[in-house]
Amino acid sequence: MNQASSHLTFSSVLANLAQTDLLLTPYTAADVRRALQQSQPGLHDLMALLSPAATELLPELLHKASQLTRQHFGAARQLFAPLYMSNLCANECTYCGFSMSQAVKRRVLNSAELLQEAQAVKAMGHDQLLLVAGEHERKVGMAYFRQQIPLLRPLFSRLMLEVQPLATDEYRELKQLGIDTVLVYQETYQPTAYQQYHLKGKKTDLSWRLDTPDRLGQAGIDKIGLGILLGLADWRTDALRLATHLRYLQQQYWHCQFSLALPRLRPCSGGITPAIEISEQQLVQLYAAFRIFAPEVDLTLSTREPAQLRDLLLPLMITSLSAGSKTQPGGYQVAPQSLEQFSIDDDRSPAQMALQLQKLALQPVWTNWHPALGR
């Protein structure tokens, strides 16, 4: 496609980036304390905060993260729900329940079914919708999006999309169709591991995926969601790459907003168990470190994490969360019994979640720039 080849992209940046000093420095408690004092923490500070030395100082990390969250976001917490449009997938990813070779009943929702699902999501109180699909360029590509997105656009104040990586011109068109936010998680930034988990399909092309946020920035998409899937490879290395990516994108595309998600690999049908376990304590440390490193970005927490952990993390550093999620096409109304992409843990309804937020002295925020305001 015609992405301007003159543009710098992240794959070329990463290719020249060793960052061995950042990965090999034996950080001490003093480094962690210094990182906590920085008004604009750098990558070394982030790595100190992620180091084993920081586990001793976890309460200090949490205090700092909490203070920054409060300053930047106050009590506001955004709520959204995913809507799975299709579970067709032309990729083979060993950790995913929707992989091509998995014996799952495949389904692409048609317009009537999508509207039925969307109405069900709306009836739960949601006003921000994340459209999700497996990666199937031919059957769930631009032609499908062109047909379906205009039907859903008037129903929600924010429309987000998580599908296969697309070309710059396609993202420009999606923006015109009303997509505000695009999520594209790298899963892992480490080439060897990436190839080990992604066996077939377009997702095997690491650079194409890696440069997707560049294409989103060039297309002028308002908000970009980045993430890594924890459990595939060394999490500190992936966290460093993710942070490097974020800083790079913030400089290249200053008008874009960003959100970060740090999901842990969950059990799914036919899926693998995590190669590298990340404990709850390490997950908390990771979220806190990112809040301190980038206090202005949205941090999202998935329903795949247990309710108790979510409730403890929410006041301190999470600013965006899904609730009442179904992770299969038709899961809300059309075909609630079908097999899901991954199992969720926190199955509270949006109304229950809103009540819980209020109990935590937080304000559930459902709406962000309603379409009637013009966009």
Add this chain to the structure above:
Amino acid sequence: MLQLAGHSFSSRLLLGSGKFASPELMQAAVTESGSQLVTLALKRLKPGEKSLDLVAPLQQAGVQLLPNTSGAANAREAVFAAELARELLQTNLLKLEIHPDPRYLMPDPEATLQAARQLVKLGFVVLPYCSPDPVLCLRLQEAGCAAVMPLGSAIGSNQGLQNRAMLEIIIEQAKVPVIVDAGIGQPSHACDALEMGASAVLVNTAIATAADPVRAAYAFKLAVAAGLAARQARCATPLRQASATSPVDALMAYLR
């Protein structure tokens, strides 16, 4: 009195209604602050459904609503949203905010000036959030804005009047009220702004994120009143040297 295109306000403290834990807490803080003018983010409204859960508590508090266009990415969106706000909330008052930079929420000078010109023509009382740039403030004044709202420091940063030198020039030059918006983190910052000559201040984060927002609102109310009184009293200004009984005074007395 703070005069804004025919509207008069005895309170020099404007409040923002975002970031509070609940609408009840926001209402209590607004009431305690004595503020008569409170901003409301249009992006939080669902115009179709008349779900105005933020509007009702503000109306109960008896304040004038000041809709803001925070979330608008450009002049076109800001103007469109403003027209909708006027219809929905029945007010011509508008706080114009266009900040396309999501990291520091710095206002876009070009888009803000462009939107201000259009909105004034459409009959709005425009209060633009803007960079502390003296020439930009003069341009906004020329465009017909009812006030200018330069930032004291980055929004939400609680850093106070970092832009003091520029604010002083803006206050000196402006014919419209200067309302210092953004960055005011302590009551002492608010007091300082009023002493310096600002017509008013707008505070949100410092109150909404305080451990006790209602008490914080009270503290800001006192600070703003103190700053205004100090200015009116023409309190003594700081001197570099001590001035005991001055030899100059003695000589002058002799000469008279």
